[in-house]
Structures are given as structure tokens and as C-alpha cells.
Amino acid sequence: MWKNRDVISILDFSREDLEYLFEAADKIYEYLISSSVPRLLEGKVVSLAFFEPSTRTRLSFEVAAKRLGAITIGFSGEEGISVAKGESFADTIRMLDAYSDLIIVRHRYEGAALYAAEIAKVPVINAGDGKQHHPTQAMIDLYTVKRLYGHIDGLVYGVLGDLRYSRAASSFILALTRFSPEKLYLISPKLLRAREEVKMVLRQAGIVFEEVESLEEVIHELDVLYVVRIQRERFPDPQEYEKVKGSYRVTLSLLEKRAKPTLKILHPLPKVDEVEPRVDNSRFAAYFYQAKLGIPLRMALLALILRGEV
Amino acid sequence: MWKNRDVISILDFSREDLEYLFEAADKIYEYLISSSVPRLLEGKVVSLAFFEPSTRTRLSFEVAAKRLGAITIGFSGEEGISVAKGESFADTIRMLDAYSDLIIVRHRYEGAALYAAEIAKVPVINAGDGKQHHPTQAMIDLYTVKRLYGHIDGLVYGVLGDLRYSRAASSFILALTRFSPEKLYLISPKLLRAREEVKMVLRQAGIVFEEVESLEEVIHELDVLYVVRIQRERFPDPQEYEKVKGSYRVTLSLLEKRAKPTLKILHPLPKVDEVEPRVDNSRFAAYFYQAKLGIPLRMALLALILRGEV
């Protein structure tokens, strides 16, 4: 079911796939708590091919692989950018294919991970490419909801921020189509609305959703609020960025006045200024817990792909 | 005594703490000699958060952690600098707190390690911040004296160089207050004299010290000469740097003419031109031995903090 599978888009995975993954992650979670993690990936080599910088996602995958006994190699940061400029992408992937058992790719261009998967004989995991796909982030996000509420169905979700260019936001929205949310609010300035192709998938899946411009209108209804930052580097036009930056902010006073006391805020991190720092220590903030869950989830993912089981 | 402890300033540690640490380092030293190092930190994750570049300190910690079976993750060099520019320092520390069992921080600003320790639930080690604190370097320095002379008390020390901006020099001077040196000479050009707050700690500890401008005057009295380079990047004003650069140099001919034959020279490295290269192969040079002792000392430190024992 999972063995040797590529992970390119969250849409490649069924509800059953994801539930199986979450159970595996629960098992790993217990191993971590009891400091008894088996070296399931002893002798395996995992390549981290980060053609675009990302400290956070890279470190999370690195811990996940190493905690299971795998070896990691790769490049990131400036080195990743210069690799991207030099020899052909295809040859770089072929090199990693020759050296390793699995390749994790991050790239600024849409489709890079899929192309890598076509070239490589070993499985490829998309750690974020282009503006739409970041499937392992979406898996972590749903897993966090699962651990917080015990279930993903039947909740009211809000996704706030740059729904146009944020791949974390798109992937999370698409991931919800595998479950049955009560309702989904897409909350953003007009310029940053979700893309038509994303909304089409929502409609096809029969998800009840609504686009609104202000968090204030809907905050009282939400069980889960997913916030993403505005990323300057995703904007083709800097002028467009200037128009929208700082256009939304989640404050503690709003939450205390209007939100359900059980509301949980998720965020793929890093945050910039879209969430007031005072929120960090409130009961609403679930994003550091979410970051922590990235480890068992990615460990489960690597183990399922490389061994077929946990 | 050591379990889960933060390491922020050398002044946080008593003579007893340090002697306990040195004994643990001796034990590790024996393990290394006999190639029988136990994997005391199997399953532990150590984060290296180097917001300021430092190849040497980073590699030393990395070897120390890995030799005990720990996993290391982190960032350094250009990547560290760009992390420092991006999201909030607090959020970066929280991410590492979620991913690891201990965080080693290096930062150009004073107080960064302490702030990290306040944020993180896991222990934090200061690998150098600002102009004053580099506690693990001071531990290595004292441990080197201990291994060379069998004791730290009763010796005549000279500290030569940029006593104003070098955190290695300040930390070493402060560390001596935990012991009973016979005498301490602070040797530097006038512009680079030790800060008043450092001298106050010396006075409170009852350390007999004297400020002099020339090594020639005192070299014949010294048992230990600690040399630091002048670091351009610590100077707020480049003009000030120009005035003092190259203002002192330890030459072999001076040592052979005037120093005790048993004098040992320590240096936190890297050297630039403050020690003549010919000194490297003389009986006076102890700085490569000192670098080597960084490994068992830091191994002992990590093991004591993460396990409470060696």
C-alpha cells in the first residue's frame, strides 16, 4: 500500500492511505515517548535535495531519517541553489538515485518532484515544489487535527492568509477533501484568494466552503484555524506583494473575545507577523505541537515507503 | 549536579562543578585512547544553532556528540546568518526545542544563549555569544592546564591580546576566579584592555592581577600564556581596529631567550599572525593539544547534561 511509493501531491492519497499513515505515526510517537525507537532504516541512505532553502523542513526530515538509523546526505541553502544552476536537474537526480534509497526534493518550480520521480528508480518525496504542493506538510497538519480532536471529520475549518501562492495552504485545503469537514472558510484578501483549480477540487469533493475577507466574521464558528504567512518570494510582482503585506493578523484579544475556547490554531511555520506573539503561549496555539508531530509523521512515512511497515 | 543544566556563562559553575567535569573528561579521554567509547547518547538529538559562522567550534561539538552516538542537526555559515535574518529568534529556538534534546547556540549578540535557555525546555549550551561568554572554551582551557600541570592553582598566568572584545579571553579570565592562580597578568595594548566588569569579578574573587602593555616585561614569570587574536568583526569602529592590528606578536626568539622552559602557550584558535608559525613546533606550543582536548571535554559535558553521568 505504501512500499516504494512516490509522494508528489496530497491528492495521490486516499482517506485509507492517510489513516494507515496516522496509525503508523501513533506507533512511532509511542516509541519516541518511551525512547525505544527501533533502527528500522539501518543501512538505508536518504538524500535531501533542497534546491530551494528551507531550514525547518530539512531539519525535520533529517531528524526523522536519522532517528530510524538511516544515513542522510544532500545539499541545501546556497549550495542547493548553485547545484540548481549547474548541471542538469535530471543528472543531479540520477546521481542521487545512484547513491541513495530515497530522494526528498524541494524546488521552487512546480512539477520538479514529479519529474524527479520519473527519472529516479528509488522513491521520491516532494518536500514542497512550486505554489501548490507540499504533501508531507498537509499530512502533518491533518495528523495534528487528528491528535487534537481525535477525528478530522465534522469540524469547522478556516484557512487564513495567502491562499493564492502558499503551497502549505493549498495542500491543506486539498487534503481536507479526503475527509468530511462540516464547513471550510477560505479567508483572505481578494488578491490572495485560492486558485480556481483548488476550488474545483473542493466542489468535486462536495466540500461546503465559503470565501470571506475577514477573520472577524467567522472566527466564532471555527474549530481549527490554519494560518499561513505571505511569502514575498512567491510573488511574481513585488508591487502586488506590497499591496497585501500585513493585511491580516490574528490577535489574542480577538481570540479571547470571539473564538470558541476550544479553537486550535495551526501554522506551518515560520511565522512572521500574521500571528501576534502573545498568542504563542495561549491555549489556542497548536503550531509548536504541530511542528513536533512532524517528526513521528515523517518517520512513519519514511518507514512505510522504505519497508512497507512500521 | 549537571543533569539538564544550561551552560550560559562560566560564572554559573563552581570549582566543584568544574573538577567533576574534568574527571568525567579524563574518563572519556581513556575511552578515546582505547577506542572503546560507549554510545551514551544513542537516540539523543543535539541541535547546532550557529547563527554566527564558526567552523572550529561547530566541528568540535559535532564530533563530540556523534562519537557518543547522538544525532546532530542544525545550521551554520551562510545558512545560519540567513536564519538569523528571517523568522524570530524565539521561533527558531522553539522549532529546535521541538526537534531535539539539547541546543547549542552561537550568536553575535550578547545574551542570545540566555534568551534561548529561557525559551527552550531542553538544555541550552552557549557556544559563544557577544563579546564576553564562551564558557565551553574556558572549560577546555582550564582542562588543558590541568592535564599539562596536574593542577590549576598556584601558577602564574598571562593573557595576551584583545582583552576587550575577545570572548575567549574574557571567559578564560573569569574562569580563573574559580581557582587560585598565583598571579594573573593582563597583557594588551591600552585600547584593548579588559573591561571593568571583568576586572571587578577578579577583585571580588581576590585574584592578584596586574595590567601591563608588553609581553617582554613579564614573560619570564609565566607558567601559562593564553593568546587571543584580534577579531576585526568584533570592533564597532573599523578605525579603532586599524590602530591596534598587529600590535603584538609572540616570537620564538623571545620565548627562547626569556621564557621559562616549561612555559605553555594556549590559544583558542584560529591564529592569524599573533603567534609566529615557528612557535608551532616548539615545546612551548600547547594549542593543538588544547584543540584535541576539546573533544573529550565536550563529550563529557554533553553526557553529564543529557544523562547526569559518564
Added chain:
Amino acid sequence: MWKNRDVISILDFSREDLEYLFEAADKIYEYLISSSVPRLLEGKVVSLAFFEPSTRTRLSFEVAAKRLGAITIGFSGEEGISVAKGESFADTIRMLDAYSDLIIVRHRYEGAALYAAEIAKVPVINAGDGKQHHPTQAMIDLYTVKRLYGHIDGLVYGVLGDLRYSRAASSFILALTRFSPEKLYLISPKLLRAREEVKMVLRQAGIVFEEVESLEEVIHELDVLYVVRIQRERFPDPQEYEKVKGSYRVTLSLLEKRAKPTLKILHPLPKVDEVEPRVDNSRFAAYFYQAKLGIPLRMALLALILRGEV
């Protein structure tokens, strides 16, 4: 025979040395196939001192060391360049000597690896320095021929490309003098002909060789075609580079029309445009297999040097 040996130039090794190495690599190859690699280098620390960027060679050595249970530390990319600018090369090597059991050096200047070997007490491996020496690449190249043909003697070789500045090409040509090729064609534009000192070694070894300018003339005779790219950064004069870039290209149609059906093409990679991408999937291309063989060959090398046996 191999224990504690430095690896500076391919000319330091006899035919017997190389055959012993290839047998060790065969043994490691079997371990890799059966996923039963012994941790021969448990507790050893291998330093990667890449003063010049090289993703491919670095990753290959890193996998090799880690698959045998060694710890790796080091620097590369921008960090390596800035290390090269800072403290003296000698001090950097002394630091790594204090921290590790073996040092792998890559440097843009001829002689850097030899100098490192003179300074360090631990063995040093040259991972490429200057324009002439890249001995481990030559070992991989010969080993690839050995695995493809069962023997290295008696074949007709062509080496195509920048024979003047490519250290991979020079090292391969020099390596052939340890065996008995039937004939060797040196194929290059006039400006990029092999250096006189290389040809002198060929003559002394009694290798029958001929310099030609066009692949078309000799392609039908070849059993092995070794191709190297033109590297802009090796040219002292950019004008000279402009004159020769793109001056040769191996196309599939030429191969299909004129080459022996058994011809194998080797390339140290990365490729730029000197081999048409369509060749990659043809029966002629052996370069990805060659890259893959880099792992067992380098594993064997590390094990022989650090343990004396596999």
C-alpha cells in the same frame, strides 16, 4: 600495503595496489547488494575538507564513510571557500588532524593535498587538487572498466575533451600507465591538448598513444570512450575558454553509425553539453553505473587505509 597510506596521486600506486583495491571493492559491492555491510569503521571520524565546492565527490565520500559506520564532519561550498580565506591552511589541517582519523581534501591549488599530508599525522586522501590530480576518480574509472570488461588490459581507449585543464582526464590517462591498453587516443581541440608532463609519463610507460582532433576519425576503434567537460573555472584566461567551449559533442547518431556496439562511454560527471542527453539511455552510456561504483570503491579505499583490510 594500504594501511595508513596517503592518496595523493594515482602514480603513487602500482598495478598490484590497484588490483588489491578492486578486489576489496568487489567484496564491498557484494555486501551492498545483500544489504549486509559490516560497520568496519565504527568509531572512526572522517573529515571532509572541501576548500573548493563539489557536491558530487563530497556526497560520494560521505555515503562511503557513513555506510561503514564512520562519523563524518567537515565543510564545503561557501563555507569551505571562506575557511580557505581565513586562518592558514596548515592550521585548518592541524585542527582536523586533532579531530579525526582521516582527512579528505579538495582544493583548487595543485599540491594542497600533498602539503596537507605532510602536516597531518592521520592519512590524507586527495579528492581533487589543481589541474592534474584526482586519484580516487581514476580508481573508480578503472574499476568501472574492470567490471564492464572483466579486464583493463588490451582495450582501445579514447579520452575526449579538455585534456589540458581537466584533472579527471589527466588522472585517468596517468592511471592507464599501470596497465597495458592496446592503444590510447587523446582526442581534443589543439588548445586543450594533454600537457607535456602527462605525455612524458605515457612514453616512459611505453603506452602507444596518438593525439587526434576529431572523435569521428577514431570512434570505430574504441572500446572505452572517456569524456570530460570543459570547466570554465580552470581557465586562467576567459577568452581562451570562449574559443573552445562547445567544440566537441558526442551524439547518439554518431555512436549508432560508427561506434562498436560494445563501446562504453565513461564520464566523471557532471555533464554539461558534451554528451547529447539522448545518449544517456543508450547501451553506450556507462557513466551512471560508474557513479554508482564510486560508492563501493571509496568504501574499500577507506577501509583499507583505516583498517588495512576489508
